Amino acid sequence: MKKHLGLFVVLMLLLFVLPVAAQEAGAKLVIESWRQDDINIWNDTIIPAFNEVHPEIEVIFQPTKQEDYNGQLNSRLAGGTAGDIVTCRPFDPSLKLFESGYLSVLNDLPGMEAFDSSSTVAWTTDDGASTYCVPLASVIHGFMYNKTAFEEKGWEVPVTKDEFFALLEAIKEDGEYIPLAMGTHDLWEAATMGWYNIGVQDYKGEEGRLALIDGTAKFTDAPYVQVYEELAKWAPYLPDGYQGVQYSDSQQLFTMGQAAIFQTGSWEISVFEPLIAGEFEMGAFRAPKDNADDACFISDHTDIGIGMNAATKYSEAARIFLEWVTTADFASIYANNMVGFYPLAKIDYSVENPVANEFLSWRNECGSSIRISASIIGRGEPGMDTDIWTTSANVINGTMTPEEAAAYVQDALDKWYTPAK
């Protein structure tokens, strides 16, 4: 018996030792992420595809709960227990990690040339000197509509603002559908789905965004005030009691076929499709323009990046993995599995989903721009994003005029920001 026990102990010890030995033979990369929803796609599709090219590198996708990610990642990086590959939030949260020395510079990573500066800006220092994450995906704003209802009633997809409001009026008069499924209770809905969605067209994309940063334009200038004016005009077409309607209510109004149009973004495609399957078909159109022949601009917001923990043991393997992320192979796998999230590389890839493809097609026709408050001018307390949330809802609720709203945002910006000369 004692003999057996001794053997057993030795065996158990061996079991502990063996994986350690294996680890040292080949590189094992752990990916930190907040995308718990994506775990199956990574394990079943993305990682096997990578291992076909690089079977010697083991990759483990290890997501954290979305709301805990920033905090937990920070403490793991500080304590030296973080994974080798880090999924990067856009802009300041990642910039802070880079400044603390937790992320490696990736300027010289082969494949980075596939991204232009509007994609890498989310993970580049203010002076443009260092880029520390590979852009992974963006989301595109637009409007979704109930295609079945449109066809039945003979409504046309609007291109200009006049057409848009005429359409809303027609839907309201018809009475069967709520024209626009939106509420202001949750505030961010008014800003993200409203202001950011249509604003980019009024201030002409990057031109208007950069003008605010370099100080040649103010938030109180016509293009920005115009966004609020347009939002204010939405109010009569929203559901009754829209001040108390939440984002989840709006989603349900649209997917239950009670509302005709939903102002939204591409991330909603994969959420909505199973809900409306068999009920009706949906389509998408982009923010209306002043004149039909104006150039178009879309909010193509960089949302996810991926970088390398500066303290990783396997920096060679990590770079090989990140280089693979910049390839067309990866872009195509990612775009087709994460419907509504678009890889940012300037390479051709196709998306099979028709609605997702509609969103993607705008990228070729229109100027892309990120959300106005995302870079540099969004800092400060409580920050431009918060200010736009509150003021957009106020304007739609009719408790603030468009001019007051714009002045409020500009005042808050003036308080701490002096444009570089």
Next chain:
Amino acid sequence: MTGYFKSRKAFPWHIVVFLAPALIVYVVVMVIPLLDSLSLSFFTENPANVKENIFAGLSNYKYLFTDNYYAPIFWGALKHNIVFFLVHMLVQNPIGLLLAGILAKGGKLRTFFRTILFIPTILSFVLVAFVWKLILSPIWGVSKTILGLFSLEGLFQPWLGLESSALITCSLISVWQYIGTPMILFYTALIAIPDELLEAAKVDGANPWLIFWKIKFPLIVPTVGLVSMMTFVGNFNAFDLIYTMQGALAGPNFSTDIMGTLFYRTFFGQQQQMPNQTLGATIATMQFVIILIGVVIYMVWQKRTTVYEY
């Protein structure tokens, strides 16, 4: 005699031993973190090295009270918190007392109602917020239908979404949830009053109204004080219900923002807003000071008030 002196002289180690576990736990999980967060409010993040805090004296307080952008938000939160507290004092506690008075009268269904009225208090705030948001929803809510039964449909408003009514609505929902606590406390105080006192008053010809105000109420004044203090502390620490109903930005237009939600946004950040832990600690310190003032007032009042023994 000698034995007495001996026990006086020996250090009472057993007291230390018995106190130690509770004291150590209390110091480690309460006193040290509290002092730590108080001291954090005198620091600010070093702009040159984000991992380090540097001493900044009272600058966080100055910023909070005078900054033309942050100060209105802070004073607004304080004002809303006072309104939140007043609604509880004027609605929750009188109704709690009324219910307790009715329950104390006896009756067959007393236990049933006592339980029913106490249930919301033990429900999760997430559930309460969710249920009330549904009830009040302009789209799915039953409140419109119920008003319609009395032909009052025109009175329906999206109360949670209007600046004028959101704070009062949230306060009343909180009242609905927590009314069980004052009710039970008043109830136990009322049933503890000896029957002889009430019978004597009856014999003297006092009516129920007079009995309540002249006999019962003076006897439960200590409980009234206790309930008021608990309401005060609870309300100035409140956060969860507003956060789950109105979000961290406590909309519309910050109209439901109270100290707790302001602290949360500042300390932990909110979307693009970066966390500012030192300013957050400053707000937490202000909450602590406000509650401390309330508790001190209560203690002074409690020392001076007459407690009737029976």
